[in-house]
Amino acid sequence: MKILVVGTGAREHAICQALHGEADIYSIMSNQNPGIARISQFKIGSEMDIEGVKKHALDLKVDMAIIGPEAPLEHGIVDTLQEAGIPCVGPTQQAARIETDKAFMRDLFTKHNISGSIAYGAFNTVEDAGEFIDDFAQDVVVKPVGLTGGKGVKIVGEHLKDSEDAKSYVKEIIDNKIGGHASVVLEERLIGEEFTVQALVDGDHLVPMPAAQDHPHAYEGDQGPITGGMGSYSDKNGLLPFLESKDYDAAVKVMEETITAVKKEVGPYKGVLYGQFMLCRDGPKLVEYNARFGDPEAMNVLPLLETSMVDLCQGVVDGNLKKAQFKPQATVCKYLVPNGYPESGKAGQPIQVDEEKIKAEGGMVFYAAVNQQNGKVLTTGSRALGLVTTADSIQDAEERCERATQYVKGDLYHRSDVGTEELISKRIQHMEEIRG
Secondary structure, eight states: OEEEEEOOSHHHHHHHHHHBTTBEEEEEESSOOHHHHHHSEEEEOOTTOHHHHHHHHHHHTOSEEEEOSHHHHHTTHHHHHHHTTOOEESOOTTTTHHHHOHHHHHHHHHHTTOTTOOOEEEESSHHHHHHHHHHHOSOEEEEESSOOTTOOOEEBTTTBOSHHHHHHHHHHHHHHTGGGSSOEEEEEOOOSEEEEEEEEEESSOEEEOOOBEEOOEEETTTEEEEOSOSEEEEOTTSSBTTBOHHHHHHHHHHHHHHHHHHHHHHSOOEEEEEEEEEEETTEEEEEEEESSOOTTHHHHHGGGBOSOHHHHHHHHHHTOOOOOOBOSOEEEEEEEEETTTTTSOOEEEEEEEOHHHHHHTTEEEEEOSEEEETTEEEEESSOOEEEEEEESSHHHHHHHHHHHGGGEESSEEOOTTTTOHHHHHHHHHHHHHHHO
16 A cells, blocks of 8 residues: 655654554655654655645555645645545545634534534624624634634733734734735633544544643743644543543534534545534533644554554545544653744754654654754754653653653753643643632
8 A cells, every 4th residue: 555645744754653564655745854754755845736746646656645734735635636536534625624714614613503612703804803802892812714833823811911902913814814814713712621632534424532632832831822732641541631531522522513514515524633622611612623633632642543544544535434442541742842932943953862762761753843954853943843652641651751852952942841740730620610
């Protein structure tokens, strides 16, 4: 079986690693990711060059393509490849709007009465958005409608001081077409604990994976700007210390209702669906969807997979997806990023990674936004690499992961509090307070 993986980062490295040994892996990436390069036959090229990707796939006579990042999905890479006879693990351009068009996603929830919905409004003018903010009279979340790499969301009470601050950000989004659209979605601010459920989808059925919790804030103690994600953890029972089975099941139900609605609106959704939820007093509410694996959350779940990744991908393509088995282990992922990230991470800085010593700690390295040149691994300004450890408890996995960070040298920073007992205790206490 020949499989083409499209994408450059740690998520794609995790996908390739899950396929390794089961298939002949080919990849297209914009930089030379050392992790992907060593286990695939790779080509350096833009994943946004959709015609180029198609030509490469046809030349190789691949059996399927797996699309890692969201930007090529937004531009219809799956439609182009499927028209050329190449099956894909990834949604069509219209189905991917579940991520690429936040107004489409919220409207879908309203029209199909999907559970887990929240109060919102979508606006194309600063004036209408300002009226909504004034009338709503509660803190709002301001989101560009389009893609912003996980860095466009701002919340009143966190990143925005007050309603006037929110209106200024709305104007900035609309005037500058942040996210590619002169439009904005305003949502009620949810109070609770965030968690993620990722699932493979074959158009009608979904296979959910263990829950994970991301840490999007740049600095320790959940401070600083929102980033693409500074790390994440999962627990050995597939839940989280503050998450009960009924909450997890309710989130999966929201996702099932969503794929039914997408099929009615634009046709079958095939690929990966990532649901980010807020666990509130009255259960989980949907924060947003991604139309692909999360980064870092893919690194928590894929190393635990006991079922054949090739068989699962074939099930997505053929529409007969079967259940997946995962090892009953906890995981912790910590991202190492250039100092100054996300505002001003330096590019071109060398980093040294002692993979053998990391492996001795029970760790795995997933290379992200780096470039290998002349045998050296260099930063590109964004997240450099994720370290992942598995163990029988989150605490043990966290301690191993933290020890493993000492074997990466360079001008890098990481959140040492990801997965710690102290931070998780805060999450549990917060949830207990909310639920009374």
